[in-house]
Amino acid sequence: MEHSERQWPFGRQAVIGLLTEYGIQPTQQRVDIAGILFDHPQHMSADQVLTCVNKSRPTVSKATVYNTLGLFAEKGLIRQVIVDPNRVFYDSNNLEHHHLYNIDTGKLVDIPVGHLKVEGLPELPHDVVAEGVEVIVRVRNKPTRLFP
Amino acid sequence: MEHSERQWPFGRQAVIGLLTEYGIQPTQQRVDIAGILFDHPQHMSADQVLTCVNKSRPTVSKATVYNTLGLFAEKGLIRQVIVDPNRVFYDSNNLEHHHLYNIDTGKLVDIPVGHLKVEGLPELPHDVVAEGVEVIVRVRNKPTRLFP
């Protein structure tokens, strides 16, 4: 089952079910972390997750956040999005989609596959297998006109 | 002028001309670094450049390599390619193109725009301007079959 079939936001029970489906033992801190990611489809850096999960009271350590996000990504529960050299984002939207990245603000937005198509991909060398095709549209803020 | 109109490999004089065109003062080490990048179209990490430029004899420090690559990218002479969370690649191919990245080997290969097309991009918000559209095809080595 693809978790996108479920309803957002995921409740605590749904999150536990989700982890289990992906072969991840649902421990306290893993559920806490997943609970944040799956509140709604979003992109977060490890640091944002750390801050957010410990907002009410410190429950999860930095190392655990990194380990957990790494685990989630490895299991296919979330996706790493690499658009900024300074940090990795983790994406809880499991539907196929692409990204729009604002270089100035660091804001990352989904582009649904919708009618966006990539055509004419070259043949792959015979010794490799495709892992994914990603389209990244980079934008920056429109500069304020100095001379209108 | 787009530097891709020139001939590869760029000779030392052509490199100096190139830097000048891009408003970059052609100092000794900048020319050395650019000389490597523009020997042929390629992707290199800062570390690779550092190693390569100092192959014959140490001429450039690590800090200068980073600063210089940053400057080149800022001036539009080369492009940053962000496909690996562990390092940034710098791309001396100025023609529009996309990338094929082998996660296992870390090898990065160009995909000429040729017949590859991206269609159906959504409209951009009014307050931003497009900086570039990039397609990244990620592949990994075909696993050795344990049970053929």
Next chain:
DNA sequence: ATTGGTGCAAAGGATTTGCAGTCTA
């Protein structure tokens, strides 16, 4: 009991920065 998970602090690697010395125009 055994296995797996977590926290903490220390280690690591990539990149940046501060500052004094050096080069260029």
Next chain:
DNA sequence: TAGACTGCAAATCCTTTGCACCAAT
């Protein structure tokens, strides 16, 4: 000579690791 550019080392930032403790089966 003034302004730019470099080198070096120290400083940062993000991320991973080592290891002892805790939790669940």
